[in-house]
Amino acid sequence: xxxxxxxxxxxxxxxxxxxxxxxxxxxxxxxxxxxxxxxxxxxxxxxxxxxxxxxxxxxxxxxxxxxxxxxxxxxxxxxxxxxxxxxxxxxxxxxxxxxxxxxxxxxxxxxxxxxxxxxxxxxxxxxxxxxxxxxxxxxxxxxxxxxxxxxxxxxxxxxxxxxxxxxxxxx
Numbered sequence: 001x002x003x004x005x006x007x008x009x010x011x012x013x014x015x016x017x018x019x020x021x022x023x024x025x026x027x028x029x030x031x032x033x034x035x036x037x038x039x040x041x042x043x044x045x046x047x048x049x050x051x052x053x054x055x056x057x058x059x060x061x062x063x064x065x066x067x068x069x070x071x072x073x074x075x076x077x078x079x080x081x082x083x084x085x086x087x088x089x090x091x092x093x094x095x096x097x098x099x100x101x102x103x104x105x106x107x108x109x110x111x112x113x114x115x116x117x118x119x120x121x122x123x124x125x126x127x128x129x130x131x132x133x134x135x136x137x138x139x140x141x142x143x144x145x146x147x148x149x150x151x152x153x154x155x156x157x158x159x160x161x162x163x164x165x166x167x168x169x170x171x
Contacts, residue, residue: 001025001133001147009148010140016155017148019162026126029154032161033118036066039164040111048107052167057097059168060110064102065093066160067114073153074121080137081128081146090140125150 001023009017022028040048040063048060057065068091076088102110133147 004145004148004151008136008145009152010142010144013144013148013152013155016159017151019155019158020151025150025154026122029118029122029125032154032157033115033122036063036157036161037111037115039161039169040107043107045107049103050168056167058102059164060102060105060107061097061100062160062164062168063107063110063114064100064105065097066157067110067117068096068100069093069156070114070117070121070153073149073156074117074124076137076139076144077121077128077146077149077153078124080139080144080149081132081135083135084137087138087141121153125153 003017003020006014020028040059043059045060048063049058051058072091079088128146128150133145133150135146136143137146138144139149
């Protein structure tokens with residue numbers, strides 16, 4: 001699948017879209033999901049509570065943030081691909097992490113949710129034809145296409161995988 005054109009998304013999404021270096025977006029997404037599950041499956045609950053610096057999210061909070069974001073991006077892709085004209089709200093990621101009370105959930109529970117959500121979103125994304133992918137809507141106050149949201153979803157996860165590898169698991 002071709003990358004979205006620059007007029008399909010707000011400039012701040014560019015950093016996520018640039019992380020996608022293949023046209024086989026669905027295989028990339030599936031492989032990345034497997035990589036995330038593998039990375040986190042090897043961790044104990046104590047390791048998942050690790051923060052690489054004061055004030056930074058724990059690894060458990062990172063996976064929870066990925067879940068929250070993917071859920072929101074998936075809804076945005078669905079709504080916009082279906083022609084939704086009402087503006088879709090943004091979200092305050094730090095407040096979501098704080099209010100999510102992820103310390104009360106097991107890492108395995110978060111991984112299960114992530115696995116199911118990614119599988120469902122992959123099927124949604126694969127079901128979108130060119131007309132649906134080209135639909136424009138408004139999210140976080142900016143015009144965006146469903147195609148761009150698909151790429152942002154996957155690029156956002158790639159961004160966090162890179163952070164996990166370089167800042168949390170740098171041994």
